[in-house]
Amino acid sequence: MCGIVGALANRPVAPLMMEALRRLEYRGYDSAGLATLTEGHMAIRRAPGKLSALSDLLEREPLSGASGIGHTRWATHGPPTLKNAHPHRAGRVAVVHNGIIENFAALRAELIANGRVFTSDTDTEAVAHLIDLALETGRTAEQAMAETMPRLRGAFALVILIEGEEDLLLAARRASPLAIGLGEGEAFIGSDAMALAPLTRRIIYLEDGDWAVVRRAGASLFDETGQPVERAMSISTVSGALIGKGNYRHFMEKEIFDQPDAIAHTLHAVIDPGTGASTLPPPMEQADQVSKITIVAAGTSYYASLVARYWFESLAGIGCEVEVASEFRDRDVVLPEGGVVIAVSQSGESLDTLMAMRRGRAAGQRILGLVNVPESTIARESDGVLLTRAGPEFGVAATKTFTAQLTAFLGLAIALGRAREHLAEARALELIAALSALPARVAEAVSDQQAFAPVTHMLARARDVLYLGRGLSYPMALEGALKLKEITYIHAEGYAAGEMKHGPIALIDEAVPVIGLAPSGPWFEKTVSNLAEARARGGRMVLITDAEGAGRLAVDGDHVLVLPTVDPMLTPILQAVHVQLLAYLTAVEKGTDADQPRNLAKSVTVE
Numbered sequence: 001m002c003g004i005v006g007a008l009a010n011r012p013v014a015p016l017m018m019e020a021l022r023r024l025e026y027r028g029y030d031s032a033g034l035a036t037l038t039e040g041h042m043a044i045r046r047a048p049g050k051l052s053a054l055s056d057l058l059e060r061e062p063l064s065g066a067s068g069i070g071h072t073r074w075a076t077h078g079p080p081t082l083k084n085a086h087p088h089r090a091g092r093v094a095v096v097h098n099g100i101i102e103n104f105a106a107l108r109a110e111l112i113a114n115g116r117v118f119t120s121d122t123d124t125e126a127v128a129h130l131i132d133l134a135l136e137t138g139r140t141a142e143q144a145m146a147e148t149m150p151r152l153r154g155a156f157a158l159v160i161l162i163e164g165e166e167d168l169l170l171a172a173r174r175a176s177p178l179a180i181g182l183g184e185g186e187a188f189i190g191s192d193a194m195a196l197a198p199l200t201r202r203i204i205y206l207e208d209g210d211w212a213v214v215r216r217a218g219a220s221l222f223d224e225t226g227q228p229v230e231r232a233m234s235i236s237t238v239s240g241a242l243i244g245k246g247n248y249r250h251f252m253e254k255e256i257f258d259q260p261d262a263i264a265h266t267l268h269a270v271i272d273p274g275t276g277a278s279t280l281p282p283p284m285e286q287a288d289q290v291s292k293i294t295i296v297a298a299g300t301s302y303y304a305s306l307v308a309r310y311w312f313e314s315l316a317g318i319g320c321e322v323e324v325a326s327e328f329r330d331r332d333v334v335l336p337e338g339g340v341v342i343a344v345s346q347s348g349e350s351l352d353t354l355m356a357m358r359r360g361r362a363a364g365q366r367i368l369g370l371v372n373v374p375e376s377t378i379a380r381e382s383d384g385v386l387l388t389r390a391g392p393e394f395g396v397a398a399t400k401t402f403t404a405q406l407t408a409f410l411g412l413a414i415a416l417g418r419a420r421e422h423l424a425e426a427r428a429l430e431l432i433a434a435l436s437a438l439p440a441r442v443a444e445a446v447s448d449q450q451a452f453a454p455v456t457h458m459l460a461r462a463r464d465v466l467y468l469g470r471g472l473s474y475p476m477a478l479e480g481a482l483k484l485k486e487i488t489y490i491h492a493e494g495y496a497a498g499e500m501k502h503g504p505i506a507l508i509d510e511a512v513p514v515i516g517l518a519p520s521g522p523w524f525e526k527t528v529s530n531l532a533e534a535r536a537r538g539g540r541m542v543l544i545t546d547a548e549g550a551g552r553l554a555v556d557g558d559h560v561l562v563l564p565t566v567d568p569m570l571t572p573i574l575q576a577v578h579v580q581l582l583a584y585l586t587a588v589e590k591g592t593d594a595d596q597p598r599n600l601a602k603s604v605t606v607e
């Protein structure tokens, strides 16, 4: 959350930093700003709202200079107004910041008592004052940083520009990601390698607690104790090309349509569809020695993990717990010897998931990262990586990365089931054949949008919506409700269909659409009974089912969305497409911004 950049170049940096911020806008879009130095003097431009507002401002009031810092904000402390937009300046010092300075209130009080005047509500401004104060008392920039860093608590990344210092940026990382890019006589800093991709591929990732003094000729790094350290330079594989949305209205729509490719590419990571052979990633190569799987994740990645639990238990015979990362990280977890924690994260940067993964490691577990970004922090800290190959996802709502996660999980469960001799080979080959044919089924599911119009018309006018499902469809009810909430702002909840009678049924009346996820298969009969209970209370039924289920379940007045028929184990992947389309088309009907919905950011690097 919050994208930060810094540049020491031999050319004007404002356009370079704007391009980098465009690549980071997925991290937040409440306000944006740049600061540059020209002949030693600092100038700042800031604008509330999306990056386009800053771009307009720069047209009217351009910024020159070959040194600078930039920011796109996801608000934590203080509303998304001009005065709270970064960079924040105190005296000679300007700061851009991602994350939270937890002890900012105490620092602020101390600085105010020292005569410092604050102009924003942010936690960031305290850092600018601390560095400026240290410079005022004669410290060098490096000394100021060495003194300031131990005073800051929290998880954050910082880039600092000092007036009069044209060949200097200071940078720091504690938990929140930060990378330094080295060019030819130029140096850059960014929240991720994607921001730096058009500028350089030579990347140094700061480790937790590191801070750096960056000059055009290179960077000096220090660890959290202030000792000089060396960190390896890697060559990034991230493409410098900026992906557009083509003829689609939104990235989200494009990414829904990208799913057949995302699934096909991901499948190849664990299964060879040609031969049917499956491979196990480290640390799971010795499948019979894996005593338990614990999955930690947030949001949509958490719902993918709930589906995976069914697969691991049923296909591989392995005990599996799925944990909300932000809760798991602060518990005194007791985990068995030989256990594996799977950290699931599209971005590979969600701070909650990263911290939960570290908690798992501290509890003696080996770590498998399931991520879509190969150079992310979770990937770099894992013992092994299972990569979803969905390509970059720009819509805030996870779509293609979700179905790619499901595909990777199912492939892994099949591979584990085989290796543990829990899954009969004939059934494994049947599932692999079904998975190989899945991209074509998903293409069918996305192509049939006509049927959605009456449903989205109804949903766009609803105040509350319920999603119900059983078994493998239960996590999909949760995911469907999350998608609708995120991009349409309609209140929606997902429930286990059998749990409804224990309370939530009280919510149902003629005004409440009820989305029933009821494919034919193991949970069909019981789901039918639960949906009948909802129908009897006047709920307006929308059934997401297959042709057989529709024939047995639908009554006059129901809306029915029919999915292609697949092996019951694979139904969540198809249901995902329908719940995504329901949310997306409802957002289009309501006119909300599906790609950049209010209050959200794609990569959540605060706690």
Ligand code: M6R
Binding pocket: 298, 299, 300, 301, 302, 344, 345, 346, 347, 348, 349, 350, 353, 396, 397, 398, 399, 483, 486, 600, 602, 603, 604
């Ligand atoms: O990058 P991650 O998968 O770790 O992100 C986790 C959640 O923040 C994410 O899934 C969020 O819930 C999405 N906006 C869902 O559409």
